[in-house]
Amino acid sequence: MKVAVIGTGYVGVTTAVSLAMNGHEVLGIDLVKAKVDQLRMGKSPIYEPGLEAALAAMLAQGTLNFTTDIADAQDAEILFVCVGTPESADGTADLSYLQGAVADIAKLQQASPRSRVIVIKSTVPVGTGDRIAEQLRDFKGVHVASNPEFLREGSALQDALQPSRIVVGTDHPDAAAALEQLYEGVAAPRVATTRANAELIKYASNAFLATRISFMNELARLCAALGTDIVTVAQGMGLDSRIGPEFLRAGVGYGGSCFPKDTIALLQLARHHGIPLTILEQVREVNATQPAWFLGQLQKRLGELRGKTIAVLGLAFKPDTDDIREAPALKVLDALQRAEAHVTAYDPIAMPAVRALFPRVHYTATAAEAFQGAHAALLITEWKECVRLDWQEVKAAMAAPVLFDGRNAWPAKELKEAGFDYTGVGRS
Template sequence: MQFLEQVSKEIGKCLHEFKVIVVKSTVPVGTSDKVKQWIKESCSQADDFAVVSNPEFLREGSALYDALQPDRIVIGSDCRQAITILNKLYEQACCPILITSSSSAELIKYASNSFLALKISFVNELAKLCDHLEIDIQGVAEGMGLDHRIGEHFLQAGIGYGGSCFPKDVDALLHTSKKHGVDLTILEKVVEVNKTQPLYMIEKIRNMLGSLKEKKVGILGLAFKPHTDDLRESPSLKILQVLDEEKAIVQVHDPVATLPSSTFSSHITQCETPYLAATDADAILICTDWPEYRQLDWKKINKLLKHPYLFDGRNMLDAHMLSQLGFLYEGVGKKSGVHSSTLL
């Protein structure tokens, strides 16, 4: 917010004719009004501008596609002239354009990301039940997603969400709700589930290996999602922390991301290839669903492992195929011996 205040006042000093100031950042509800006030404080022509909230809905790793093919455009302003200018800017867009207040636009961004986070935590909770019932969560999620009211997106069970958006935006919405004396109890549970989800996979590994002390674990993937080197709030870091605390020996690989200095340890090393990460390991764990991991020579990896334990933290691999190669496969709500559904 201090940076927003700084740039708002700088803009105010430069205004000499009508201008539209567009806030694209994900900001707390009411920020556009603050931007307007900050500009007025340093602007001699206090009424010769408009502030518009126009939140971006870009996914990390596919921002260009999302910018050119948006699902919707939200314009938050009470200035008719500013709305006309923004509509002209987006006249080539083939998607719904919603005109609303600036505060509503700001809340839409937080609410959207929080709901997606909710879907992830919900399917992760359901996956735990599937483990006990010996049901494949992927078939359940597919059956749910075919309902257009639910949709297929963000129903992939795994070790939890991370990145720069979901954790921050959910926390921000919870902060706003508490500030106004409103409890968002469902959202509080979303955060709780996500924090414990990486530990659920650690527990699966313990059940197979017993004590993790001096056990060698290969980790495939550091980034919170594929096609980025972003480690912010990545579930893999929580897993590395626990493995290090329990004195496991960890061999890590990621195609682009590198271990942060905060994880430096005599027990953790980064490998140049997935095959080196698997060499002599007691188990291997997938933390990021990089497409190249699907193309690995898994028969070769099986031979490199000390024990054929494969933990798929992203449910990205074919459990049946891997079991035929001799792996003892365990996903999240997904086991090698559990029947999966087929869509005809």
């Protein structure tokens, strides 16, 4: 099928590449010429394992191209809208980019009228798809569908090619049939529903995953007080088939482009309708305070942080991505600098972006170098380069062998036996 994808950010470029890999003829559209030029050269604007190689392969194969002009999509049967919906000042979703894309679609339809399906992949408040359908109602043969994405940064391409589920919300059988044809051969459960249900499925999914994380982080605080072990507790919980093991890892909190903005957007939507979501309010509160709680444990151990050298390992919000949006590491760096500590930091991908925000931090070329002269080291993001280390070399490099494991990813038993002063999140 002939497909166009409006927006070439994280969701858009992954969607475009995966659809091309599935045999469709795909055109990516973006207003930023520099980004389009970069994509045409096979360079991805984001770091995502395997994405750039697949991008280059699809360009060479001729099934994928990019443009700044939506008029080039005149033959597209399906138009995906993958623009950003960032958090606005009041916490609601900013739909200005979405409305700009809809206006461009209307111009395209006026210039090149034909039947086509407009698919909203952007995360949008419930009712947005219905309003867009109303805006485009005068264009014969144009149908609007909601098809939310469930991509995990760090494994986005795999998730696009092998999705956990395909949710399609539409009120017209032609749109449903077109998307079924598009996803023919993709083995995944289907959910056929209304646009509003599909939109809420996306928000509810992210809110629930965020809830699991904050629940475990709050429970880890109790474990720290009781002397019990959150890792063992999580293992015992996860064996219950009604709970499962996913998203039960305690740490320094969630970040990224989805959970923070989607939880506040859902809260704002609920407030607008007079429905309190008190559990979700507490989820955000726990997440907001978790980095401070973690640093509180550090201060209990070291006392005054002024003048002490603290190593911070991992800066992106999770491994295998360069995304630092709402990354817990940013709160940690800010707090350490305000405490007048000397900070060294390492991340294999995200250091350039963080350096622009924290130029006084000393960034190292390797994870091992970050430990040099440190009075304590903090693991914030569990990159393999930050976890698989020569611990004797690390111990020799540090001023004091004090480790604070913000992801419970370092080998606690091995480190304690090697003479390190080890503290995890809720570890006994």
